[in-house]
Amino acid sequence: MLETDKLTKKFKDTLAVDDVSLELRKGESVGLLGPNGAGKSTAIAMISTLLKPSSGDVRLHGKSVLKDPGDMRRVLGVVPQKIALYEELSAYENLKFFGRLYGLSGKKLEQRIGYVLDLVGLADRKKELVKHYSGGMQRRVNLAAAMMHEPEVLIMDEPTVGIDPQSRNHLLETIRRLNREEGMTVLYTSHYMEEVEKLCDRVYIMDHGKVIAQGTKEKLKAILSDQETVWIEFDQSYPELFKKLSEIEGVQHADADERSLKLIIPKGMRLLASLFHEAERHGAQVTNVHVQTPTLEDVFLRLTGRTLRD
Amino acid sequence: MGAFLIKDIMLLLRDRYELIILLAMPFLLIAILGFSLRGIFSGDLEALEMDVALVSEDNEAQGIEAVQNNVDGMGLSQEAEQALKQLAESASPQTMLTSLLDSEEISGLVAIERMGREQAEENLEAQSVDAIIIVPDGFTQSALNNMLFGASGGAQLEVLAADGASPKSDVLVSILEEFVRTVNFESSISRLAGDRATVEISGGIETITAQKSMTSFQYYTVSMAVMFVLFVGSAVARQANLEQRQMVFERIRLSNRPPLLYLSSKAVAAAAIVFIQLSLLFGLSTLLFQTFAADSWDFWLGIALISVVLAVSVGCLAAFMVALTLRVESDAVPAIFSAGVISLMAFVGGSFVPLDGMPESIRTIGSWTPNGAALSAYFSWMLDPDVHQLSGPLARICMVCVLFLAAALALFPRKGGAA
Incomplete structure (x- = not known):
């Protein structure tokens, strides 16, 4: 349905997006995962026809949209990272304005406003000014505005940044419902691994402007099928101990937090003896050890040597 | 166009800061200057x-x-x-x-x-x-x-x-x-x-051009009005900058509306706001200070004609400022305009003091500003309601409109395509 072909964007000397080829099939939910600065938003802007690529192409049903973006814009609903709304207008007034821009009027406009407000759960507060809403509510109106013209494809750029867990769950549930129940095609961009894992069938992982891995969640996790992730928690921070443990032979990747350490090791590796030996030498108390199957976060760590939050 | 117009007017009505600048400030100045300087004007x-x-x-x-x-x-x-x-x-x-x-x-x-x-x-x-x-x-x-x-x-x-x-x-x-x-x-x-x-x-007396005189309230109602309508230009440009920063502009682009519709809607909204602003200022001033109380419907038609032309010129000015603001992607344009350029235009246009004693060069520059030309047209009409006398200043305003529009079209980033 929608594809990009070797999409590239260069800003002066910076290569923001480098040779990115993506594909969205009708009705599927695709995640674009990567840390901040990976080039996700730039890629999204080009796919949305808001930014001209330096090279490459964006095609809808096999037809390039670069010269005539009209067809693409008609089927596209874009939820930008920023709250692209008028704060001094109410949710209802915002939706009415954007609906009229898409040619809706009269009863049809009112019906559509009612539908999207129900969808995001704000029907009873539609008359309040957007500036009086919480961050989460504003994000929900942001999604509603993108839905006014009944788009076939929903492109979302980090739609849950900076909102409370309750609003986040509401938003994720709404998106999941749109995809699973209404068959809407979704391209979901985030640096939150768990959101992408929860919502998406397929995932593209981006870093430094490039797609470094792609496939279904299972396929990506299979990259780490011969590995396992060990979480070790301590009573306090031990930087020297963490460094020593990271250097144990066989440890493939290590990610230290304040009082915990995550190690990716080959399956079957006998780590615990070394772990407790080193902990004792450093006078550290191990409070918890947890072995888990790999997540997309682990895949990213393995592929880039960095975490998504780096 | 209607959607843009309604939205822009609603946004302005909810912006207390802009309302103070556009209505309260000029009215306050009309009252203060009208009362304090009424002895200077020949109507007294x-x-x-x-x-x-x-x-x-x-x-x-x-x-x-x-x-x-x-x-x-x-x-x-x-x-x-x-x-x-x-x-x-x-x-x-x-x-x-x-x-x-x-x-x-x-x-x-x-x-x-x-x-x-x-x-x-x-x-x-x-x-x-x-x-x-x-x-x-x-x-x-x-x-x-x-x-x-x-x-x-x-x-x-x-x-x-x-x-x-x-x-x-x-x-x-x-x-x-x-x-x-x-x-x-x-x-x-x-x-x-x-x-x-x-x-x-003889004897160094200036030749007079006016047959009647005007009161201080008439002078300052008109001169403050033509000055404060210019703030509509910066208000509209500031709104455009906000739309750009908050990506509302991108959302508007995604609706696939012709990019120039956005620009023209800003010009029309600014013109409509200016006309409303002028009507309120003249109406309130007349109501409270009897500024134009004794005048006929013909007189008001002339005032309305000048106001429409002035409103259109400020609309064109707003379009130019919007285009420039979007081009440089900064709110510096409306900020500089409202902080300095408007005062300068008001000065050379005669909003602060009559230009009779000013050098010829300043009077010439002033006559080519929308506010200066409009001021001249209003005064001319108030002193001698002859339509022919309006042709000069109104023609100058129209020419300035064309210049603003041409500049706006040249500067406006036409991101209709994938750009």
């Missing part, structure tokens, strides 16, 4: 009272006699001769002038004292009189010859005034010009055609 007659010396170097009896002698030598019938001689005696121009100056209406404004020329000039020098009216030698004869026989030249009066007495002397000249018109009227009745009598002005 007490400020124009003046002492004038009347010097007559004309021998009226001799002039009448000379004209009657001319009649004798013309070979007319006795009845015609008699009629012309009687007319010359009864239509004495000097007596008419004296009657005018002594009339209740004028004597309340101008205190006339008859004296010799030498004494009058000494008094003028000593500033004990504000001006001298000189009835020159042969005035009666010239006026009657012009009146009865259509002889060229006609009557002349001289007015001498001290430098710096311009507003008062302007009023005096106005009065004398009115007198001259009366003489011409009499003349036209008596011979149906002929040369006009003239008032010769």
Whole structure:
């Protein structure tokens, strides 16, 4: 349905997006995962026809949209990272304005406003000014505005940044419902691994402007099928101990937090003896050890040597 | 277009800061300046009272006699001769002038004292009189010859005034010009055609252009209004910058509306807001200060015409500022405009003080600003409601509109495609 072909964007000397080829099939939910600065938003802007690529192409049903973006814009609903709304207008007034821009009027406009407000759960507060809403509510109106013209494809750029867990769950549930129940095609961009894992069938992982891995969640996790992730928690921070443990032979990747350490090791590796030996030498108390199957976060760590939050 | 217009007006109505700038501030200034400076403006007659010396170097009896002698030598019938001689005696121009100056209406404004020329000039020098009216030698004869026989030249009066007495002397000249018109009227009745009598002005007096005067409230209502409409330009540009920063502009682009619709909607919204703003300022000022209370529907139609042209020009200015703001992707453009450029335009346009005493270059620049040209049009209409007099300033505003529009179109980032 929608594809990009070797999409590239260069800003002066910076290569923001480098040779990115993506594909969205009708009705599927695709995640674009990567840390901040990976080039996700730039890629999204080009796919949305808001930014001209330096090279490459964006095609809808096999037809390039670069010269005539009209067809693409008609089927596209874009939820930008920023709250692209008028704060001094109410949710209802915002939706009415954007609906009229898409040619809706009269009863049809009112019906559509009612539908999207129900969808995001704000029907009873539609008359309040957007500036009086919480961050989460504003994000929900942001999604509603993108839905006014009944788009076939929903492109979302980090739609849950900076909102409370309750609003986040509401938003994720709404998106999941749109995809699973209404068959809407979704391209979901985030640096939150768990959101992408929860919502998406397929995932593209981006870093430094490039797609470094792609496939279904299972396929990506299979990259780490011969590995396992060990979480070790301590009573306090031990930087020297963490460094020593990271250097144990066989440890493939290590990610230290304040009082915990995550190690990716080959399956079957006998780590615990070394772990407790080193902990004792450093006078550290191990409070918890947890072995888990790999997540997309682990895949990213393995592929880039960095975490998504780096 | 309707959606944009409604949205822009709603946003403005909910922006208290902009409302204060656009409505409260000018109204406050109209009230303060109108009350505090009302003595300066000619509509307040007490400020124009003046002492004038009347010097007559004309021998009226001799002039009448000379004209009657001319009649004798013309070979007319006795009845015609008699009629012309009687007319010359009864239509004495000097007596008419004296009657005018002594009339209740004028004597309340101008205190006339008859004296010799030498004494009058000494008094003028000593500033004990504000001006001298000189009835020159042969005035009666010239006026009657012009009146009865259509002889060229006609009557002349001289007015001498001290430098710096311009507003008062302007009023005096106005009065004398009115007198001259009366003489011409009499003349036209008596011979149906002929040369006009003239008032010769000398002694460093400025030539007056206005036949009426205006009050301080009229002056400042108009001058503050034409100044504060400019803030609509920066308000609209500031809104465009906000739309760009918050990515609402991108959302509008995604709706696939022609990019120029956005720009034109900003211009139309600005023009509509300016017209509403002008209507409110003029209406409120009239309601509270009786600024234009006595004027007719024709007068208001003229004011509306000028307001529409001014509103369109500010719309074009707003389009230019929106295009520039979107091009540089910064709110510096509206900030600089509202912080400095508007004050400059208001100054050269005559919103702060009348430009009569300003250098010609400043007056010329001012006449090409939308506010300056509109101010000139409003004043011209208020003093003499003649549509032809509006053509100059309104044409200048239209030309400025074209320039703003051309600049806006050149600068506007036309991101209709994937760009």
